[in-house]
Amino acid sequence: MSFVRKTALWAAVSTSLLLVPHAVSAETIFGAMAKAYANNPDLNAARAGLRATDEGVPIAKSGYRPQVSATATGTLSRVDREVTGSEDLHSGQVGISITQTIFDGFQTLNNVRAAESNVFSSRETLKANEIQILLTAAQSYANIVRDQQVVSIRRQNLAFLREQLNAAEARLDVGEGTRTDVSQAQAELAQAQSLLVAAVAQLKQSEAVYVQIVGAAPTAIRQTGPATRGMPRSLDQAVATGLRENPQILAAQYSVDSAGFQVKSAEGTMLPGVVLQGAVTRNTGNVNADNTTASITARLEVPIYQGGAEYGQIRQAKERLGQQRILVDSARAEVQQTVVSAHAQLESALARITASRSQISAANLALEGVVEERKVGQRTTLDVLDAQQDVLIARESLAGAQRDAVVASYALLAAMGRLTVKVQGLQVAEYRPEEHYEAVKDKWFGLRTVDGR
Numbered sequence: 001m002s003f004v005r006k007t008a009l010w011a012a013v014s015t016s017l018l019l020v021p022h023a024v025s026a027e028t029i030f031g032a033m034a035k036a037y038a039n040n041p042d043l044n045a046a047r048a049g050l051r052a053t054d055e056g057v058p059i060a061k062s063g064y065r066p067q068v069s070a071t072a073t074g075t076l077s078r079v080d081r082e083v084t085g086s087e088d089l090h091s092g093q094v095g096i097s098i099t100q101t102i103f104d105g106f107q108t109l110n111n112v113r114a115a116e117s118n119v120f121s122s123r124e125t126l127k128a129n130e131i132q133i134l135l136t137a138a139q140s141y142a143n144i145v146r147d148q149q150v151v152s153i154r155r156q157n158l159a160f161l162r163e164q165l166n167a168a169e170a171r172l173d174v175g176e177g178t179r180t181d182v183s184q185a186q187a188e189l190a191q192a193q194s195l196l197v198a199a200v201a202q203l204k205q206s207e208a209v210y211v212q213i214v215g216a217a218p219t220a221i222r223q224t225g226p227a228t229r230g231m232p233r234s235l236d237q238a239v240a241t242g243l244r245e246n247p248q249i250l251a252a253q254y255s256v257d258s259a260g261f262q263v264k265s266a267e268g269t270m271l272p273g274v275v276l277q278g279a280v281t282r283n284t285g286n287v288n289a290d291n292t293t294a295s296i297t298a299r300l301e302v303p304i305y306q307g308g309a310e311y312g313q314i315r316q317a318k319e320r321l322g323q324q325r326i327l328v329d330s331a332r333a334e335v336q337q338t339v340v341s342a343h344a345q346l347e348s349a350l351a352r353i354t355a356s357r358s359q360i361s362a363a364n365l366a367l368e369g370v371v372e373e374r375k376v377g378q379r380t381t382l383d384v385l386d387a388q389q390d391v392l393i394a395r396e397s398l399a400g401a402q403r404d405a406v407v408a409s410y411a412l413l414a415a416m417g418r419l420t421v422k423v424q425g426l427q428v429a430e431y432r433p434e435e436h437y438e439a440v441k442d443k444w445f446g447l448r449t450v451d452g453r
Helices: 003-013 029-039 041-054 056-064 107-173 179-214 235-245 247-268 309-375 381-416 433-440
Strands: 067-081 085-103 273-285 291-301
Touching: 029 041, 029 107, 029 179, 041 056, 041 107, 041 433, 056 107, 056 433, 107 179, 107 247, 107 381, 107 433, 179 381, 235 247, 235 309, 235 381, 247 309, 309 381
Parallel strands: none
Antiparallel strands: 067 085, 085 273, 273 291
């Protein structure tokens, strides 16, 4: 059965849940992801880290630009002469110099290209972080839905067991039941109370995680189905899309580019360099006559041997390039495994949903039959409690399968690189890292950041 048909089947069998009335202010899974995208502190920290990486480009470009420095010196001395007495001598010098690198073995050029590649790699890493946060938000939303259902199921179970306990006590009073029936009902009731307390505690934990990820308390969370936007038609398409669009792979490929430019930059240390320097100096004082001198100096540097450090740096850069190439293969293998795993988990969850619904229907019919048979003395209270336990297990299994289907579908999108604001149509302003990059990449001076800090 194709994935599209399975999704259609899921939509058909879950219609009754989706049609349950809910408050107008109910939070959707898309709203939760949008809030996480805007508010999550880890994501905002990653964006700040990318902005810091952007500054690597103007830092690298400084190698193209002149270096200007000013100097000022002053000297005061006293000379004791036998004829003329003491005499103060003072002299001073002020100057300005400009140094411009004409050629540095293409080191600056390759440093700039490496910095640009680092920026592109960091952008993809940020995108991967965004996808992970959106996936975590979807998972926390689905966890709350599941836990709310489990709490509701266990409360209903508790009410049912209270009725059974009352019925067992009533039969004991009229001589139709036994003390064993009452004790069994009391034991099941106590266990149900314990299970309800545990379910409520689990729900509170899931809500705490939701607040941590989304940045707001959950409000009227409602049942949701598996993702539909951007879903693949087949496993092969999912794998191909993941290998093409997953940001972890793209980030690794840009890191290869950066490492390649760093190799060229290291090799540039063995090439000649040309530096041009201009200086203007003004001498003042009573020691030397006031005068101004200006000079222009061109310096050619030809490295011959630098202690072997240059060779080690080149070899080191080449090994790092090889490492980055291997990491690309590792990223591809990891993405493929994640896609296949998520797809398999989704298929399994959809099948479990169908099976759990059949199990619930059969368990309910069995429970009704056991209750009726007990009324005529053919069944015991223990049989009723066992039948009710089967219903409880089946209903909780359905809640878990629905949660797993939702999480697996969004995990599949995340592995494909499609769990993004644009693909999912989230109602939130998309962060555009290129805006900061364009604002700083050619800055010559300035202490304040783009946002005024």
